[in-house]
Amino acid sequence: MPQRSADSDSTHTLPTSPEGKKKSKGIKALFGKLRRSQSTSFNLDDNLPEGDFKRGGVRATAGPRLGWSRDLQNRSELDAPFARWSREQVCEWLQDQGLGLYVSLARQWISSGQTLLQASQHDLERELGIKHPLHRKKLQLALQALGSEEEDGKGKLDYHWVTRWLDDIGLPQYKTQFDEARVDGRMLHYMTVDDLLSLKVGSVLHHLSIKRAIQVLRLNNYEPNCLRRRPSDESNISPAEISQWTNHRVMEWLRSVDLAEYAPNLRGSGVHGGLMVLEPRFNVETMALLLNIPPTRRCCVDTWAPTSPCWWAKRPSSPSRSAWSTPTTRSSQPPPRSSPGNWASAP
DSSP states (O other): OOOOSSOOOSSSOOOOOGHHHHHHTGGGGGBBBOOOOOSSSOOOOOSOOOOBTTTTSSOOOOOOOOOOOGTTTTTTTGGGGGOOBHHHHHHHHHHHTTGGGHHHHHHHOOOHHHHTTTOHHHIIIIOOOOOHHHHHHHHHHHHHHOOOSSSOOOOOOOOOHHHHHHHHHTTTGGGGHHHTTTTHHHHHHOOOHHHHHHOOOHHHHHHHHHHHHHHHHHHHHTTOOOOOSSSOOOTTTHHHHHHTTHHHHHHHHHEEEEEOOTTTGGSSOOOOOOHHHHOOOOOOOHHHHTTOOOGGGGGHHHHHHOOOHHHHHHSSOOOSSSHHHOOOOOOOOOOOOOOOTTTOOOO
């Protein structure tokens, strides 16, 4: 049985039986490509809160002045406002953020944290050489977090963690792009369609996979160890627990229902528990197509469907999925939109 390639973000044309053509028609959009357009939002699903995956919701841009130091005046010298940080402190902080490639130029230009807070987009490009839009976005979000009093669980997830997370959700083929862009937990929280397109994620299914995987992180307050990689005591498993299954755990489940020969086809597919439980368009038929089960064996779908997490979590008698359709806690307010003439828009 040929396996799906993990080196491409596209999906193969999968066989469908005549009786399945009508059902398959509704999920064809999952196997297409996303392209830039004049639309304002990612309209495959309206369940997520305003700002999730919307064009312009949170872009790789920022206002020209990031002066949160006025909110930090009462801190001790050891925890001084960023504006008073020395050149070396700022350079060490940039290194900690994964932006060490800009430290050499920063040492030549920055005199204190105030220099960075007052920098315009032109300053950052000319003086620090920050031309990557996602690096600018990362810097903006990190500076905002310095001036925030709220507990920032997503701030604990660095870009190394995110590359491992891509393995967990079944999309390891994007690790290089995410690593180069230094995508961390905060950037995941404010991810947009344009961000994903710039990361060369063009498959609609892969967009949905990342979208639902981020939703799982939000539901679990960005707990770094919330995902389930191995079977456990699942005699009374809930949709919330299924949503935490990694791509590897889903393949383990396939082996347990005598579909071991098809399990490898999920490598690089982006299928994980969050996608199966939280995405309304993903169902048993979608899974059968992704597994590349030939028409002659489609009868086995009826056999294992009642044991499928997709079927179990979405059947009419299952507990309400409303709690798993949107995050339990609304996202914090997005960063302020850029004003004309300040930071450059994302491509």
